[in-house]
Amino acid sequence: MADAALRQDLDASMLAFGEAWTNGDVTTLTSLLSPSYTHTDVRGRFQDRDAWLKYAASRTGAATEITFADVVTRIRGDVAVITGRNDMTGGNIVSGDSRDTLSIRFTQIWVHVDGRWLREAFQATIVTV
Numbered sequence: 001m002a003d004a005a006l007r008q009d010l011d012a013s014m015l016a017f018g019e020a021w022t023n024g025d026v027t028t029l030t031s032l033l034s035p036s037y038t039h040t041d042v043r044g045r046f047q048d049r050d051a052w053l054k055y056a057a058s059r060t061g062a063a064t065e066i067t068f069a070d071v072v073t074r075i076r077g078d079v080a081v082i083t084g085r086n087d088m089t090g091g092n093i094v095s096g097d098s099r100d101t102l103s104i105r106f107t108q109i110w111v112h113v114d115g116r117w118l119r120e121a122f123q124a125t126i127v128t129v
Contacts, residue, residue, distance in 0.1 A: 003075070010073065010080050010110060013117040022064045022090075026057045034111060034118040042104055042126045064090035078112040087129065103129045 013032055020028035030053060037049040047055065071084035087103045109121040 006075060006112065007073065010075070010112075010117050013110070013119075014082065014108075017119060018066055018068075021056060022066055024056060024058070026053055029053060029056050032117075032119055034113070034120040037119060038121050040123040042102075042124045064088055080108075080110040080112070080117070082106075082108040082110065085127065085129070086124075103127050 016028060017032045019025070020032070033049055033053070035049065037052065039047045039052040041047070065088065067087045069085045069087060071082060074081045083106065085103060085105055087101075089101050103126070104124040105127050106122065106124045108119060110117045111120045112118075
């Protein structure tokens with residue numbers, strides 16, 4: 001697959017993932033996660049795939065909006081490293097936290113497997129914008 005097509009597929013997968021997270025759409029999230037997915041949240045809590053999907057399911061009906069800024073994507077073979085910032089508004093952004101706005105710096109690792117992109121790992125740090 002050509003570089004431009006790989007990037008286009010990755011961008012579409014990232015967009016679908018973000019929309020699914022904001023809506024608590026676990027079916028879509030499950031289809032976009034690697035079986036060995038790991039997630040380190042803004043508090044440093046480590047979650048495996050099943051634990052993170054349980055958290056995502058708790059977001060069903062959440063009215064969260066998310067925007068991306070300062071995004072840089074590097075694709076090396078079948079691995080993509082994406083860094084950037086998310087600015088989020090709405091409720092239920094961080095499990096156990098009542099704030100309704102939050103900005104994070106993130107690193108996402110995606111892998112291209114069997115013709116599709118899967119999110120392999122995520123790490124976030126709260127930042128002040």
